Amino acid sequence: MTATVGRLLDDAHARTWDLCSQLGDHAGDEAGVDRVVGLLAAWPGLATAALRVLDAVAVEPAWLDDAGSVRDVLAEVVRRPPLPPSDDSVTGRVVPDRSVLAVATRLGMVADLLAGQPPARSTVDRAALVGLHANVVAVVHALAVATLAVLDGQRDVQSSRWLFRGVLVRTERFAVLPPQQRSGRYEDVAATGPEGSLDSAITGWVRATVDVLASRQRVTQTALQVAAGDALILTATAGTVCAAAAQLGVVDAGSAGVAGSALGAAHAAWRTPTGWPSTVRLDGVRDLDQVRASRQLRQLVTDQLREGKGWLPPDVLADRFDVAALLGTMRRSLHGVGNVALAHFQAVDTLVRGPGRLWIAANAVSQPAYRGYATIAAAVRHGWVPMPPMEPTGLALLADARRALAATTAAVGALDGTAAATTPGAGPSVGALRWERGRIVAYAPPDQAPLFETVRTSGLAGVTAEQRRPVPLDRRPDRGPRR
């Protein structure tokens, strides 16, 4: 099974829930001093891991980052760790609580997986990041609730209690965010899957293809065409899985429809770069790594998602796969196609604009200035000549590559949208914490303010005025911490 951010978060939430239940079951008993000491000793590690996740993906523009107050309080926990009770029975080495450390380890792995992610610039990415932060901070909140409960009745821990009350206050508005609004593409970020998996094949294909396309010496016409052909297959695969997921109710029809159209456009845009015009060529020997990776990718797509000459129908897909996880794989694959699209465009741009190695059939040269003696002589014997600069055929190749890149970028964003939150959460249930869709959610007090204020820019020409959400005059202002 491929380790993804989503699976690690599931595990962290389940472990936290178990720990809270375990501590709750013994609420009436007096918690052993060693347990209290162990819990407190584990907090710096937990806070460090949570901070790493919060810092793993930057937000652009930076002022939209809403987790500053949580970072401050977690940094405080790391800087001045909560003090254990001054009890004579505490002797020997302090052993941090293993359950909390296990949760911290998972959060650390999440941070490791997210390392290298580009800043969240789009609305979809920013919403996904808020969801990711909520999932991490909800764990911290739940553990703070449990720790504070355990500290109750202990002597000489006032400063620690204040610290955890601070943690609770600052983490609460993230913890009350319903799970439906926490999902996003970051949950799909995965370690390379096991050998022989589709994930592993896609990772290998992206690496081999980008390598060859980025090399001025190794890039060939076949390399460019094979890259485009594989992108064509992957966009078709993603479209098929997305449609099946919508039919099975795994994703909502609206976002699946948007993603389907964008994938269709990207698929259409890759057709032309796959079949080059017969009057242009670029010599070179095949790159065997790319050939191997491409064949493996096609073989796995065929073996796993096709039967006979067609795609598997949705019900068969549902029988054989976890369709939500498969859609996650498709989102990752499309990010890979995005990387390949960029490398493909840059390679074609270098070939067409630079002192190229492209050849054109002599009788296809369209610029009169380049129809000299040598060109005419070559045309008579059906020969080839180096492509002149600004030749329309070359510019058309470049335009096709640019179109494929733009359409793929749009499709990546649209398919990421299928991981985004859509439906509003259910009404609050009774209790400080509740378990919903495999994640911990804190009880939302009435009139809880949303994570972001609604700020929009006036549409007046030449005027940039901010318009804040109007304050309701007929009732008291929203409660809760604000930035």
Place this chain on the structure above:
Amino acid sequence: MEGSWALRLALGHVRCAVVAFVAAEDSSGESLFLAAECLDLEGLFADLGVEPEPVDPGASAVASLDAASEALATVRPVVPLAVWAGLQAVRARAVR
């Protein structure tokens, strides 16, 4: 027909087949995989240093593959076995 000329002609026809396969509106996706196999075949020609001969596109992708096969059949002794086998495999899959 001269051997190298036949190879160039065959490569030109295979390139036309690729264009026809990717242009085909085929909801099953089979033509995409056929195009990819033709690209593998083009790679074999590229390894041999064969320059393509610009040819008129055939009536269909299968017709282009047939034309490539006919071109190679005339100079069979000089055609590398891998090229011949690859072309026949694609043709067989295309008509299946």
